[in-house]
Amino acid sequence: MTTVDKPSMGFGRMHRKEDARFIRGRGTYVDDVRLPGMLHGAVLRSPFAHARIVSIDTRAAEAHPKVKAVITGKTLEGLKLAWMPTLSYDTQAVLATDKVRFQGQEVAFVVAEDKYSARDALELIDVEYEPLPAVVDARRALDPDAPVIRDDKENQNGNHIFDWTAGDKAATDAAFARAEVVVKQDVLYPRVHPAPLETCGALADFDKVTGKLTMWCNTQAPHAHRTVYALVAGLPEHKIRVISPDIGGGFGNKVPIYPGYVCAIVGSIVTGKPVKWMEDRSENLMSTGFARDYHMSGEVAATRDGKITAVRVKVIADHGAFNGTAQPTKYPAGFFHVFTGSYDLEAAHCEVTGVYTNKAPGGVAYACSFRITEAAYLIERLVDVLAFDLGMDPAQLRMKNLLRAEQFPYSSPTGWEYDSGDYPRALQLALDMVGYDEIRREQAAVRERWAAGDRSGTLPGVGISFFTEAVGAGPRKHMDILGLGMADGAELRVHPTGKAVLRISVQSQGQGHETTYAQIVAHELGIPPDDIEVVHGDTDQTPFGLGTYGSRSTPVSGAATAVVARKVRERARLVASAMLEVSADDLEWDGAGRWVVRGSTEQGRTIQEIALAAHSSLELPDGVEGHLDATTVYNPPNLTFPFGAYVCVVDVDPGTGQVKVRRFVAVDDCGVRINPTIVEGQVHGGLADGIGMALMQLIAFDEDGNCLGASFMDYLLPTSVECPSWELGETVTPSPHHPIGAKGVGESATVGSPAAVVNAVVDALKPYGVRHADMPLTPAQVWRVIQGSPLRTDLAIT
Amino acid sequence: MQVPAHFEYERATSVDHAITLLARWGSEARVVAGGHSLIPMMKLRLARPEALIDINELAELVYIRLADGVLRVGAMTRHAELLANPVVGEHYPIFHDAERVIADPIVRNRGTVGGSLCQADPSEDLSAAFAAVDALAVVRGPGGERTVPIREFHIGPYETVVEPGELLTEIRVPVRPGGSSAYEKVERRVGDWAVAAAGAAVWLDGDTIADAGVGLTAVGADHFCSPAAEAVLRGAPATEETFAAAGRAAAESCRPSADQRGPVDYKRHLAGELTVRALRRAVARARGQEA
Amino acid sequence: MTTRITVTVNGEEHTAEVEPRTLLVHFLRDQLGLTGTHWGCDTSNCGVCTVTLDGTPVKSCTVLAVMAHNHSVGTVEGLERDGKLDPVQQGFVECHGLQCGFCTPGMMLTARWLLDNNPDPSETEIREAISGQSCRCTGYENIVRSVQWAARQEVTR
Incomplete structure (x- = not known):
């Protein structure tokens, strides 16, 4: 197999430009950055989930010969930095002053000459705690006797954060009242963690003379970080430079600002030296942006023959000890209200209640497209429950209810406008690829043998998931984070020799932006991708924008890139008209890098010739100052709505509870594919996430709030052995409003795949009468489900 | 940052040297072989030995031999070596079954048979495999060598009969036909x-x-x-x-x-x-x- | 407090003073500046710190630098020889075997070791060989294909 079918120009498969450094070990990740005189920081963390701090004695640590500074909440209080704003208008302790509110919370920060000494000095800090009762289960957080976690906040008498609703309650209730069939299921999407292989970290370098702070940090959103630092630390924004170098995976984990970053800045200010802080793995899993933790209760109203009419959902959302979720301001539950999924409904309504618990803050991270993972999982589980109760085939039930191609653009009952789609075609393709009927026949034979009493061997199961994503946040009128509209800038400079530099606001964590963005420019201008340098991840060198998460890069920044390239192209047209001494109206773009005279295509000028002319002594027409360079800010008119049909085949060993994923077919439609190889890679990774979340990944806690998923020994990531060889298919339904017809795809597979795996396992266990099973489906959980306990009531046991 | 606390390091050059070092350091020393159980515990500072006695250089403890109806496995034999050994597979496929599911291939390149047994983790695989075949452990100390039935080797979670000053050197498994x-x-x-x-x-x-x-x-x-x-x-x-x-x-x-x-x-x-x-x-x- | 060690890294001998507790991964990264070797988990689970020790892959977060004294270590920086990429490196480029690049050095070293010992591995053998190394980006599919690409390249050469 060769992965290259169009190596030179525009869209198509091409090798990644960034690979040359990575395969030589020459990437530059934040921990690879070294500065002269650099010191190292380490964070002391709370061993308790909830405790009052009685005293902190740092004298012994300060006496350590290699320690340069010990910073506590008290130090920060003096600088008014003990608390910082979260991305959801809440506050979060940088270093605890009054209480610790989750196990692993930051209590003190040591700065030392080397990292081993920093670690050693942590042991020399003596903290006296007075433990308090903890609440770790969101369902208990609103109990009258639950301990109040946020007693630092005025008028906060309980653990309630928000109530939020979407949809038409009256219409939904009416549809349920009329319904022939109503099914109900409690569904837990448990707490998981994105766990990028590179942990979070930063290197802060404050120059006292210039007053400039340079912050190397593996952030997915360098510009947003800069603005927040300006707000938090009171540093003028033009004196802050955030450099996000190569990032070893993000998946949402690297969106927020973490206390360690602020401590590194303070450490640098205090010592006058650069201070590096890198989390270890336990710190990463215990304290940084977790995901999910949604306790959902869903109901479906339908006719007896399987037409779904309405969906009603109630959610308790566990936001941890500080509401640090990174959602657009108007949407405290993110885009969860896309939970009507891919189906044509009369009405829908959801109520989401956010609560505090004694667990780490966060709640948007992990490739969820702002809570669409939860929404997609819920609706796809509910549809299977309906199929179970009606005795219908889940594929047929979906076909019956999917939106039809002619319904697009489609206004959903919860307020979305889906841009484009052809759902039945994608589902049919997935069913054909997997050989659905054949697998059902095989399954029927096994079940017959099973019913006859032969219980040897494994039970096959087939699970389907059809998802609709909503990505590319977003129209700034509706979407902002901390008041920053979710638009992104792009700048394109074309040098005299026709080589180009594109500067973008988004930041790759492995998505291959240096390649695909060059391809977009190549597609628009006919400059070979290798002649285009893509600059990103440095706030001093790139235009403002909100960064890479929520699958927003291609829908927003990709669009900005196409738009800025078209601006350059139009400018080139004017220059070409001067060169050719014809009216600009008489020129047409040949689609391959030349402006040509209409009707006389041999007469024309290449973009490279035009670039040189634009810098030359040529008399330029009105409207061109010289050069071709252009800038833009793209404010998307709508989100893009990628979708897909996934089918998973599993074999379950009921004697042990072990699940083997035999096959996984994924048909994705993300509109126009800039580089199909990269799109497929994005899908592959998300599918592995689906296996991980469905079968093994869980951040569990015991009743006292001790985190039981604090290392990779207990927070299990799927390996190459659990993953099958993915079978991918595609349909292409361009987005009508995106300049190149593309949609986001980074999170599609993470959103769509968990339901397919869980549905497959539940389907396999049908002979036991199993209708639902909560994730993750570890061997023990499968066994418990077989014994008749499908719900995870005890969060401690995985 | 997870790193061990300070310790003194001794590199044993022979079994006798190791025994001498053990005698010198007493109960404050820990023997390190592959280190894949001990070093993570030291990083978490759950284990804080004053000294580590490294036996990785003891080639004399790396062997798998079948003679006189007894399969002898040297304590420093790496998991990967036990898994790859055809004689073991022929007589006791249980060890190949077990080794295939012990940790992962990279860890098996480093972890040792003796280290696994001495760590005495209550979930350790070879302990069960050796128990099933009724093996004998050979332990050497300053007073010489003694053998211990494997079913008496473990005396509790993370506890064995190997005394401070002693070293597990070999596991013996009788080979019987049929x-x-x-x-x-x-x-x-x-x-x-x-x-x-x-x-x-x-x-x-x-x-x-x-x-x-x-x-x-x-x-x-x-x-x-x-x-x-x-x-x-x-x-x-x-x-x-x-x-x-x-x-x-x-x-x-x-x-x-x-x-x-x-x-x-x-x-x-x-x-x-x-x-x-x-x-x-x-x-x-x-x-x-x-x- | 420190001890002197001599380690051959990618064919070049290095003598250095280290604390006995210095982990091999930190020795390579911080003392020798070979930052192509990454660390990811502290518990020898994720395998991004994989290097070779006397030709055999090990997880360098769980090996002490002193244990490498008088031994030879191989890192990603040593894969390219005389300006020529190893077929494994080429395979990762050809088959999009990497995204963020963080697990890639360790994956490539294990792949090189596998092919040295088993020039024509099955897909299952490749998957088993890399099963102690996590990748969060690729779902492993294109890593497997990259190794297969390299194997084909070497078999036909």
Whole structure:
């Protein structure tokens, strides 16, 4: 197999430009950055989930010969930095002053000459705690006797954060009242963690003379970080430079600002030296942006023959000890209200209640497209429950209810406008690829043998998931984070020799932006991708924008890139008209890098010739100052709505509870594919996430709030052995409003795949009468489900 | 940042040198072999030895030999070497079964047979496998060498009979004709510690089980074995009914505790189920019906 | 407090003073500046710190630098020889075997070791060989294909 079918120009498969450094070990990740005189920081963390701090004695640590500074909440209080704003208008302790509110919370920060000494000095800090009762289960957080976690906040008498609703309650209730069939299921999407292989970290370098702070940090959103630092630390924004170098995976984990970053800045200010802080793995899993933790209760109203009419959902959302979720301001539950999924409904309504618990803050991270993972999982589980109760085939039930191609653009009952789609075609393709009927026949034979009493061997199961994503946040009128509209800038400079530099606001964590963005420019201008340098991840060198998460890069920044390239192209047209001494109206773009005279295509000028002319002594027409360079800010008119049909085949060993994923077919439609190889890679990774979340990944806690998923020994990531060889298919339904017809795809597979795996396992266990099973489906959980306990009531046991 | 606390480092150049070093440092020293259990514990500072005595250079403890009806495995033999050894596979496939599911290939390149046994983790796989085949441990100290039946080697979680000043040097397994063996493990994911696992060794006399060994791990079985299951098996016909009875005995004889890998009743169920499966496979192998 | 060690890294001998507790991964990264070797988990689970020790892959977060004294270590920086990429490196480029690049050095070293010992591995053998190394980006599919690409390249050469 060769992965290259169009190596030179525009869209198509091409090798990644960034690979040359990575395969030589020459990437530059934040921990690879070294500065002269650099010191190292380490964070002391709370061993308790909830405790009052009685005293902190740092004298012994300060006496350590290699320690340069010990910073506590008290130090920060003096600088008014003990608390910082979260991305959801809440506050979060940088270093605890009054209480610790989750196990692993930051209590003190040591700065030392080397990292081993920093670690050693942590042991020399003596903290006296007075433990308090903890609440770790969101369902208990609103109990009258639950301990109040946020007693630092005025008028906060309980653990309630928000109530939020979407949809038409009256219409939904009416549809349920009329319904022939109503099914109900409690569904837990448990707490998981994105766990990028590179942990979070930063290197802060404050120059006292210039007053400039340079912050190397593996952030997915360098510009947003800069603005927040300006707000938090009171540093003028033009004196802050955030450099996000190569990032070893993000998946949402690297969106927020973490206390360690602020401590590194303070450490640098205090010592006058650069201070590096890198989390270890336990710190990463215990304290940084977790995901999910949604306790959902869903109901479906339908006719007896399987037409779904309405969906009603109630959610308790566990936001941890500080509401640090990174959602657009108007949407405290993110885009969860896309939970009507891919189906044509009369009405829908959801109520989401956010609560505090004694667990780490966060709640948007992990490739969820702002809570669409939860929404997609819920609706796809509910549809299977309906199929179970009606005795219908889940594929047929979906076909019956999917939106039809002619319904697009489609206004959903919860307020979305889906841009484009052809759902039945994608589902049919997935069913054909997997050989659905054949697998059902095989399954029927096994079940017959099973019913006859032969219980040897494994039970096959087939699970389907059809998802609709909503990505590319977003129209700034509706979407902002901390008041920053979710638009992104792009700048394109074309040098005299026709080589180009594109500067973008988004930041790759492995998505291959240096390649695909060059391809977009190549597609628009006919400059070979290798002649285009893509600059990103440095706030001093790139235009403002909100960064890479929520699958927003291609829908927003990709669009900005196409738009800025078209601006350059139009400018080139004017220059070409001067060169050719014809009216600009008489020129047409040949689609391959030349402006040509209409009707006389041999007469024309290449973009490279035009670039040189634009810098030359040529008399330029009105409207061109010289050069071709252009800038833009793209404010998307709508989100893009990628979708897909996934089918998973599993074999379950009921004697042990072990699940083997035999096959996984994924048909994705993300509109126009800039580089199909990269799109497929994005899908592959998300599918592995689906296996991980469905079968093994869980951040569990015991009743006292001790985190039981604090290392990779207990927070299990799927390996190459659990993953099958993915079978991918595609349909292409361009987005009508995106300049190149593309949609986001980074999170599609993470959103769509968990339901397919869980549905497959539940389907396999049908002979036991199993209708639902909560994730993750570890061997023990499968066994418990077989014994008749499908719900995870005890969060401690995985 | 997870790094060990300070310690003194000694590199042993021979077994005798190691014994000398152990005598010098006393109970404050720990022996390090592959280090894949000890070093993570030291990074978490759950283990803080004053000195580490590194025995990685002791080539004299790296061997797998079959002579006079005894399979001898040197304590510094890496897991990968045990897995790759054809003589082991021929006589005791249980070790290849077990090694395939111990940690991962890279860890197996470094971790050692002796290190695994001495760490005495209650979920360790080889402990159950060696218990099933009734191995002997050879321990050397300043006073010379002594042998300990493997079923007396472990005296509790993370505790063995190896005294401060002593070194495990070899494991001996008697090789007897007419038998075979197998190991069955359930793990949450490849590379994880066992939720539960069972090893079985059987010797057949026609269709009768002449002798049998049953090893269990991660289920709180005393000394990683189930004499009750073995008693059921000895002299019984090699049938599904016998396996099931042995499985029930194994399940009853263990004392699992609940943790993130599963509740007590599930682990007990697995002890029985995996015992049955291991017996089924061991017998099939002994009959030449399965590799 | 420190001890002197001599380690051959990618064919070049290095003598250095280290604390006995210095982990091999930190020795390579911080003392020798070979930052192509990454660290990811502290518990020898994720395998991004994989290097070779006397030709055999090990997880360098769980090996002490002193243990490498008088031994030879191989890192990603040593894969390219005389300006020529190893077929494994080429395979990762050809088959999009990497995204963020963080697991890539360790994956490539294990792949090189696998092919040295088993020039024509099956897909299952490749998957088993890399099963102690996590990748969060690729779902492993294109890593497997990259190794297969390299194997084909070497078999036909």
